Ligand SMILES: [Ca+2]
């Protein structure tokens with residue numbers, strides 16, 4: 001590892017000198033090689049979840065929502081026809097696609113005595129599909145309310161309300177290993193935003209939110225459910241954890257002072273070190289970690305003339321270097337990261353982009369020529385499997401939401417796991 005880092009530093013010095021020498025002026029010196037290319041042009045705003053060399057997303061084609069798998073050379077495969085419903089949430093990892101599906105049931109009679117179908121509260125399914133040649137299965141026979149899902153390898157984890165009652169605020173994580181399900185956590189409070197990789201997981205946990213309802217923390221466990229570890233129990237709100245080996249990153253409000261100044265923090269289980277990855281005074285969110293790199297969604301360039309100017313930034317753990325991935329005008333959605341590939345959806349032109357870290361001869365980012373802003377064809381609204389309208393996540397970090405089970409009046413403070421949230 002040491003040798004590699006030294007070589008990187010030398011390469012940067014050489015590159016920086018060559019740029020100054022060739023151009024005769026001081027271009028912004030970016031430390032990390034990036035090559036940005038346009039990947040594809042979906043019909044709707046998509047969540048490009050990348051794992052391995054594949055991107056999994058839902059697009060709208062021929063009047064239906066479909067799960068589509070696409071590799072980085074643009075070969076695509078329709079994985080599943082979802083019909084009229086957008087599956088939300090879903091997750092993809094290691095050949096495994098998992099999502100939560102709501103079965104609408106119909107009941108009741110209209111006052112006129114006509115048998116009019118009236119949507120009634122129905123069943124929630126956790127569905128699992130092996131992308132390459134597997135069959136679709138159910139992870140659990142319980143059909144109570146569920147939300148948040150993570151999948152990787154054989155592991156599927158979701159948030160489950162089956163133990164919840166007015167007197168017991170336990171909302172637990174459950175686990176499916178391809179054969180049977182088990183209960184992972186057994187603590188009071190809400191558990192959310194699970195993320196699974198290589199038989200380990202991190203999640204957001206409200207067990208310590210007794211005196212401060214917004215005190216969410218970050219926890220870790222190996223799978224299937226061995227020995228929980230506290231990763232961050234600082235007294236404010238922590239959210240959106242992501243895991244790679246011993247490195248865990250998350251969004252952290254400890255410096256927010258009641259405002260929107262969320263930051264990015266990192267914990268190394270091998271050294272017990274906590275690192276401030278980004279404490280810029282604006283809003284940072286949705287960190288992803290893989291290998292030596294962390295990417296996140298960053299609002300530092302929001303201005304009065306471009307109030308939705310969310311961008312994407314990159315951090316190299318070994319050097320503590322930070323740099324821009326894109327600072328293009330308008331709203332670029334939260335990034336996804338796997339290997340040396342960063343992918344994101346750009347609301348400005350309705351396309352999905354990829355930034356490749358290193359590995360190319362071009363030092364400067366080869367920014368695609370997108371020309372003038374165009375009005376990309378976007379649906380007026382996207383609906384989930386339950387027919388609920390979804391909205392794009394905005395800068396506001398905390399979302400107040402009632403338990404959709406209906407009987408519970410208590411409001412939960414949380415941040416949505418995904419790009420899309422209920423409107
Ligand atoms: Ca906390």
Ligand SMILES: [Ca+2]
Pocket residue numbers: 261262263264278279280281282283284
């Ligand atoms: Ca900040």
